[in-house]
Structures are given as C-alpha cells and as structure tokens.
Amino acid sequence: MPAPVSVVIPTLDAEPALKEMLPGVFDGVAAGLVREVIVTDGGSTDDTEALAEAVGARFIPGPAGRGGQLRRGCAAARGAWLLILHADTHLPPGWVENVRAAMASPDLAHAFRLSFRASGAAPRIVAGWANLRSRLFRLPYGDQGLLLTRGRYEAAGGFPEIPLMEDVALARALGRGIRLMPANVSTSAARYEAEGWLRRGSRNLSNLVRYRCGAPPEQLARRYASEDESASLN
Numbered sequence: 001m002p003a004p005v006s007v008v009i010p011t012l013d014a015e016p017a018l019k020e021m022l023p024g025v026f027d028g029v030a031a032g033l034v035r036e037v038i039v040t041d042g043g044s045t046d047d048t049e050a051l052a053e054a055v056g057a058r059f060i061p062g063p064a065g066r067g068g069q070l071r072r073g074c075a076a077a078r079g080a081w082l083l084i085l086h087a088d089t090h091l092p093p094g095w096v097e098n099v100r101a102a103m104a105s106p107d108l109a110h111a112f113r114l115s116f117r118a119s120g121a122a123p124r125i126v127a128g129w130a131n132l133r134s135r136l137f138r139l140p141y142g143d144q145g146l147l148l149t150r151g152r153y154e155a156a157g158g159f160p161e162i163p164l165m166e167d168v169a170l171a172r173a174l175g176r177g178i179r180l181m182p183a184n185v186s187t188s189a190a191r192y193e194a195e196g197w198l199r200r201g202s203r204n205l206s207n208l209v210r211y212r213c214g215a216p217p218e219q220l221a222r223r224y225a226s227e228d229e230s231a232s233l234n
C-alpha cells in the first residue's frame with residue numbers, strides 16, 4: 001500500500017528556506033508516511049527547481065500567488081492525505097507520530113501549534129496569540145501547517161485562487177472541524193524582526209479583520225506588498 005501523505009509546499013525564490021526544512025519532511029518519507037513531496041512554484045529565479053529535482057520532489061511551475069499555487073499542488077497530489085507546509089516552516093522531532101495519531105480522526109483537519117525561531121518575550125506572545133486564535137476560533141494560519149484528507153479538502157472547495165488569505169478562506173470553509181496537534185512547528189521570525197513584532201502583528205491582525213469585513217484579497221495583497229516594500233526601505 002502506498003504511503004498515505006502528500007506534502008505540498010508553495011515556493012517563490014525559496015531555495016535557502018527549502019534546503020533547511022526538507023530534511024524534516026523527509027523523515028516522513030523514511031518512516032513510510034510520506035508518499036511524495038510536491039513543490040508548487042510561482043516563478044522562482046533561484047535554484048528552487050534544481051533543489052526540488054535533486055531530492056526527488058515533484059516540481060510544479062505556474063503563476064505566482066499562493067492560493068493558486070496551493071490549488072495546483074493539491075490537485076496534482078496522489079496521497080489520500082494532504083500536509084500543506086510553508087517553505088520556512090520546520091517540522092519538530094517526532095512529528096511523524098503526531099501526524100499518525102491525528103490521522104485516526106479523518107473527519108477533522110489538523111494543524112500544529114506555532115512557535116518562532118527567535119528568543120524573547122515578543123515571539124512567545126505572538127505565538128501564544130496565534131495558538132489561542134487557533135483553539136478558540138479554529139483559525140490556524142498557513143505557517144502552522146495543515147493536515148487533512150483529500151475528501152475533506154475537496155468538500156471544503158480547496159484553496160481559492162486568491163493572492164492573500166487563502167489559508168483563512170480554507171479554514172473558514174472547514175468550519176469548526178479543525179484541531180491542534182500537541183506539537184509545535186517553528187517558523188522564521190525574519191519579517192517580524194525586520195519590521196518590529198508589534199507593528200507586524202498589528203498589520204496581520206488588521207488584514208484579517210479587513211478580510212473578514214469583506215475587503216477583496218487583491219486589495220489586501222497590494223497593501224501588504226506596499227507595506228513590505230516600505231518596511232524594507234526603513
């Protein structure tokens with residue numbers, strides 16, 4: 001019987017991040033859990049494609065936009081389960097056992113708890129809010145990973161082809177049927193450290209509120225990119 005899980009990773013010029021996170025993913029291949037690793041790319045100009053091919057991952061090119069990239073990657077996946085991960089998200093030791101335990105509840109979708117690869121109070125506070133939001137509102141973000149059956153994914157309509165908030169849109173479509181696994185993934189803190197933890201966290205919350213109030217994802221994406229460019233110049 002083939003291994004059950006397809007890992008889907010959206011990328012855009014993510015070769016350095018991908019190089020760091022893939023060893024953890026391939027622990028699942030060695031354990032007989034992961035059937036395939038799919039790198040769904042949005043037009044990288046670095047060595048993302050070469051790295052994907054070197055490790056035996058499936059490389060799927062296409063237009064940039066994480067919603068569309070994830071939709072393409074999930075459509076190409078052959079596993080009965082999907083594990084969607086961002087390229088800067090690192091799986092924890094023992095994650096294979098956590099995923100196997102979660103798979104005993106195929107009627108639910110599952111996400112990891114969040115932590116940052118940074119020290120201090122600010123990373124703990126931001127991660128704590130993310131985990132509280134995930135528990136209370138069943139609203140994990142994409143950097144927490146998402147594990148679910150293909151059937152659950154398709155019944156929810158899959159990832160919409162939008163440039164921002166694709167993770168929130170899918171979580172809302174899944175409703176209350178999302179649970180946190182008892183393990184922490186770690187994600188990069190680079191953008192928070194560059195912009196400031198309070199400013200970045202406030203901006204993320206503002207975008208979420210605006211989206212929930214009906215702001216078009218395209219408008220939010222333009223605003224997000226403009227603020228990122230402004231922050232990089234400061």
